Amino acid sequence: MATLASLFGNLEVxxxxxxxxxxxSTIEVAIRYKEYIPRPRYWKTVGESIRLLNxxxxxxxxxxxxxxEFAKGHIDEAINIPLENLCHSNLKEVLxxxxxxxxxxxKGRKRSKIASKHLNEMGLTSYWIHxxxxxxxxxxVGVKV
Numbered sequence: 285m286a287t288l289a290s291l292f293g294n295l296e297v298x299x300x301x302x303x304x305x306x307x308x309s310t311i312e313v314a315i316r317y318k319e320y321i322p323r324p325r326y327w328k329t330v331g332e333s334i335r336l337l338n339x340x341x342x343x344x345x346x347x348x349x350x351x352x353e354f355a356k357g358h359i360d361e362a363i364n365i366p367l368e369n370l371c372h373s374n375l376k377e378v379l380x381x382x383x384x385x386x387x388x389x390x391k392g393r394k395r396s397k398i399a400s401k402h403l404n405e406m407g408l409t410s411y412w413i414h415x416x417x418x419x420x421x422x423x424x425v426g427v428k429v
Contacts, residue, residue, distance in 0.1 A: 385410035392416030
């Protein structure tokens with residue numbers, strides 16, 4: 285009987301080990317072949333944003349942080365339209381439908397994502413910058429302080 289109990293205990297460890305190995309191999313495959321993993325449609329990395337700015341002539345960066353945050357430092361050539369103003373005004377009449385809008389906030393997680401969704405729902409082309417001004421600054425690309 286003692287042998288049977290130890291056998292089941294060992295099987296539990298084996299099953300756990302197999303589950304962990306399968307999980308780790310799945311993660312490794314996802315990391316190794318990340319270009320095959322579909323990305324969200326409405327965001328761009330800092331590098332992609334820079335390439336878009338260099339390639340296209342009609343691109344505008346909108347910083348959706350509060351005015352005091354913008355004053356502390358922002359991406360060169362960005363204009364400041366705080367998220368609350370952007371979402372509670374009819375900008376469709378003011379914004380050019382032929383322009384692509386890149387939206388930035390501090391970390392590129394929430395406010396720029398909300399703003400991008402709002403502009404896309406208005407029929408405009410916009411992307412939020414993943415990592416925001418923080419990542420832009422880490423790339424050492426023109427952040428005014």
